[in-house]
Amino acid sequence: MPVTIVFPEPWRPTGMASVVASAFGRYLLVGCAASAVHYAILIALVERAGAAAVTAAALGAAANGALVGIGTLLAGLHYLSAQLLATVFVLLSGFLLNRCWSFA
Numbered sequence: 504m505p506v507t508i509v510f511p512e513p514w515r516p517t518g519m520a521s522v523v524a525s526a527f528g529r530y531l532l533v534g535c536a537a538s539a540v541h542y543a544i545l546i547a548l549v550e551r552a553g554a555a556a557v558t559a560a561a562l563g564a565a566a567n568g569a570l571v572g573i574g575t576l577l578a579g580l581h582y583l584s585a586q587l588l589a590t591v592f593v594l595l596s597g598f599l600l601n602r603c604w605s606f607a
């Protein structure tokens with residue numbers, strides 16, 4: 504007698520969840536690519552060129568530099584930790600602002 508194994512279907516978002524998952528997935532993919540380039544430039548400027556972390560981050564974006572400056576100077580974080588937090592903040596706030604503006 505053959506044995507039949509039934510696997511449950513994977514959960515797929517429906518309705519508004521599928522729209523958010525799809526839009527955020529594309530946004531996340533593009534944001535990750537841009538962040539990888541930004542991190543490479545940041546690390547090269549700090550580690551190779553000897554630039555200050557705040558200066559190097561500010562070359563990438565003024566708002567990002569301010570966030571990294573707050574993280575390193577006020578919170579005492581390592582520059583890469585501050586950069587990671589700034590990236591997450593900018594990624595999520597950019598997505599939410601774009602979603603409110605584009606689909607309001």
